[in-house]
Amino acid sequence: MKKVTLTLILAYAALSGLVAQQPPADGPRFTNGTSLLRPTNYREWPFIGSSLGLAYTQVSDARQAAPPFANVFVNPSSYRAFMQTGKWPDGTILILEVRRSSSDGALIKGGRYQTPEILVLEAQVKDSRLPDGWAFFSWGPGRALKDVADPAPSTATGNGEATCVECHTKHAAVERTFVQYYPTLLEVARQKGTLNPGF
Amino acid sequence: MKKVTLTLILAYAALSGLVAQQPPADGPRFTNGTSLLRPTNYREWPFIGSSLGLAYTQVSDARQAAPPFANVFVNPSSYRAFMQTGKWPDGTILILEVRRSSSDGALIKGGRYQTPEILVLEAQVKDSRLPDGWAFFSWGPGRALKDVADPAPSTATGNGEATCVECHTKHAAVERTFVQYYPTLLEVARQKGTLNPGF
Numbered sequence A, B: 001m002k003k004v005t006l007t008l009i010l011a012y013a014a015l016s017g018l019v020a021q022q023p024p025a026d027g028p029r030f031t032n033g034t035s036l037l038r039p040t041n042y043r044e045w046p047f048i049g050s051s052l053g054l055a056y057t058q059v060s061d062a063r064q065a066a067p068p069f070a071n072v073f074v075n076p077s078s079y080r081a082f083m084q085t086g087k088w089p090d091g092t093i094l095i096l097e098v099r100r101s102s103s104d105g106a107l108i109k110g111g112r113y114q115t116p117e118i119l120v121l122e123a124q125v126k127d128s129r130l131p132d133g134w135a136f137f138s139w140g141p142g143r144a145l146k147d148v149a150d151p152a153p154s155t156a157t158g159n160g161e162a163t164c165v166e167c168h169t170k171h172a173a174v175e176r177t178f179v180q181y182y183p184t185l186l187e188v189a190r191q192k193g194t195l196n197p198g199f
Helices: A002-015 A057-065 A076-085 A164-171 A183-192 B002-015 B057-065 B076-085 B164-171 B183-192
Strands: A035-037 A047-052 A069-074 A093-102 A113-126 A134-141 B035-037 B047-052 B069-074 B093-102 B113-126 B134-141
Touching: A047 A183, A047 B047, A047 B069, A047 B113, A069 A076, A069 B047, A076 A183, A113 B047, A113 B183, A134 A164, A183 B113, B047 B183, B069 B076, B076 B183, B134 B164
Parallel strands: none
Antiparallel strands: A047 A069, A069 A093, A093 A113, A113 A134, B047 B069, B069 B093, B093 B113, B113 B134
16 A cells, blocks of 8 residues: 555656656756766767857967867756757756867868867856856866866956856857757757747 | 576676677667668767868768768767777767858857758668678768668779778778777777777
8 A cells, every 4th residue: 555655656746747856867966065076977978069169268279279179968868858848957967078179180181170189178057046047167178177166157257258148148049058059959949949039 | 496597697698798799789770681770869879079071072062162060979889888998899880970060150250060951971880791891871961861771882883982991991090980080089099009000
């Protein structure tokens, strides 16, 4: 009888969304409440897009020599949720991995490929505890990656540069994410009608 | 007693590699023996590299307008095997997804991103049934992707172009694969000493 009762409770919790509202097991892991641990297995997460010469600020030195590639990955359960709904669940973590590019020895002249040198590693997290609902983190340059990153400031620091939140609020295609650069996700967002106004 | 015997047999089989030699469950699926079915879930497989302007032949029209991106994915069990050994197990399938690039509306001038338009979709498969051990397949242009692809010819067809096998034999960093363009795999191959002579 106890077993039947527990089964009914779990079934009700699942149907009413109580279970789904738990943070995902593959989502962001914090220490001290808001400092984000660097995931070590993100290269096994779904890849959602790559660009060349589109990464910003922190890689300006490297860009003078060669435009960097930027690969973006997302935790698997949030990827599956987006593909079904066109929206990000709470606890979504996107990883931005910026790599030096090279054309040395390329089999086609002018072609560029990704090198083992990571220039910078960053994350964007959907976190309902925050006023904006999103936070941005950087584990720093690839030659000295930190294990833990504090959230980037959400308001301007006075150096004239726009903050992550400001730029993502102004230009992102879905919520605060640059889905305009993630081709398979862009098609889902169009189908589901979840593009921000202006897209 | 029967249960113990079966357990011992399975343990012996696992230790001696008999189980490991089975084709992987996430590997290539053939019809008529050698025609390769197009996997529909490869975007959830591990991503191993992206290049710009390095994809060949079939995309020459598109390249005149904009250099294409080429994303490469590999079936999960073969990815895990490579990360441990620096070699590809039989039944490995790599997917080459070539996409049109664009700089329209890019937030950084000159930056290029991937669009929803697939130009061509191809595969490379390690198959111990073949003399060379590797075969190449194309499901054709993205606007008319086939569900099934026959292996590409392994000897020259007379039009002066090198075949897939010829070029991969001459230029690949590990076995027949262009690991020189897959940064995380390149580091593993260096550590494991599995680079082809010349790399």
